[in-house]
Amino acid sequence: GNSVTQMEGPVTLSEEAFLTINCTYTATGYPSLFWYVQYPGEGLQLLLKATKADDKGSNKGFEATYRKETTSFHLEKGSVQVSDSAVYFCALSDRGGGFKTIFGAGTRLFVKA
């Protein structure tokens, strides 16, 4: 079945540091890939997405590239801010899975001033 594996946290960075959160996936079909962010006490927000190989999703300075050859979708940001502190979920969805969204375990990010 489909699955998503992402690096365990928590990740603690200083403001303006470079961020990478690794994500790899297993899927039988051709999934779309997503990064969601969840701020404390809130629901999920879509951060970015990519629907096919080599697509790059980007939003608010965050980027991730759909790498089919390595089955990866790593999240990066060049300079994090305190306001980026949240939990980040990598996820996939595809037709073969009935469009269910399968989530990784989540990575908690703390950014210090």
Add this chain to the structure above:
Amino acid sequence: GAVVSQHPSRVICKSGTSVKIECRSLDFQATTMFWYRQFPKKSLMLMATSNEGSKATYEQGVEKDKFLINHASLTLSTLTVTSAHPEDSSFYICSAGGEGAGFYNEQFFGPGTRLTVL
């Protein structure tokens, strides 16, 4: 577009009572909706797939008699937690979308409902 709402956002109930949570797609029709559960500091666990006009499909380990799902229309799915107990306290999130609604492989998530059972 593509907005999904949930009601209520928070509910506190006594043990043994039943609680109904509504999930609505506000500006599109969804033949399929999904219900997730999130424990504190954990990821989202898919509970069931809600299908309009037919029975829900439950994931392994989810009690269908405990978590009743009704997809009464193309814009509304409800999750009823029956005879709730403290261990049912959790954050419940629904989603809607997908190719049938014109959104390629993408689900749109509601804001969640926080259930606390005393």
